[in-house]
Amino acid sequence: MRPIGSRRSGRLSGQATIEYILVLAMSIIIVLIGIGLYSYLVDSGQELQNSQLRLYWSQQARPFIIDDSLYETSNHRFYLAISSLADEELNISGIMLNNTPLSFYLYDDTQPDNLGALKCTSVDCTSTPCACSARIRPGAAVSLVTQSYLSPEELCGSNGQGGKLMLLITYDRPNDLDINYTQTSLAPLPFVCT
């Protein structure tokens, strides 16, 4: 016959094992629920952030708003629809994406690659310093196509859907050409890959 103390100790040991397994199971369940919630919220948050960025660029940016921003995967060019909210004529003298200066053309859907008139002194402003000029009257819009910039693999993300990058527009006032202004990105510009 075993002493009472020994029997009680065995039961306590069994109880501790059950409690340990229970705590472990509950921890695993809580972790799994946490992972599921996290991935769901990350997806939702990403979409929410993109819609906020689109809202900023289409309504709140000054003096230019971006009504449309596309990246054409077939020719690696950006298509930007830029509207001016200034009360005077402005002259866009440069466009930079992620700090890379790009030349740009007027959009013309009757021309190959939609390239209308070149608005810069060189077709390649990335490797050659060049001057650009595209005037926009108050409240008007201009549709521009940039020179080729990076590849879809680098820009369109793993799902090929789109991305976002920093846009910087330099401009001047035609009546005051000595002064150059810069509209910097307060937020990245989201774009759609087509």
Add this chain to the structure above:
Amino acid sequence: MARISSEKKAQTSVEYLVILGVILVIALIAIGLSIFFGQTQGDAVMQETRTYWSAQAFPIKIMDMQGYTYPDASAGTLGEIGLVLENDDSKPLNITGLALDGESTFNVYSTHSVSGSLGTAISGDSSGINPAYGIKLSPGDQYTIYLRPGTACKYSSGNPPTTFSRNLTITYKSRYFSGITFKGVKPIMGKCNPSS
């Protein structure tokens, strides 16, 4: 000794209740998991594509998609795919073309065909919609269209269709740019239900 026995009984009752409670919780979790995993993998993929098109696709979302087949109509009757399009952009868009991988030509309708007969198309051509007309959507607008492709959800007596899955490319224009193509990352997908 009597006190110890009473303590033991109480402890046994508590342990019994705890174990009972744990078993109940585990049973409930098991039931939940079996319901969750009871869905076939196809259902899960279908749900995933629907979530993509209704929440992540931009600028044109598809809020709902539904396939129809016509088992009572004559063999060879085309199936139908209903899509609820929504313009998620802040500017008006004009959809000028739809293309489905694996489908050469198809017409687009604005009403569902109950019987399977072909009515008057919106103005179909090889790309689905006549670019001269298009489907104009203001920001936030929804518009339901019904495609009648050559093979998706098409009834044949020996092999009744149950699901459809096609990659969809939407061509549209905004007030700034034309001929923009948007190809969804995931295909449109759904069940081919008998029309009624």
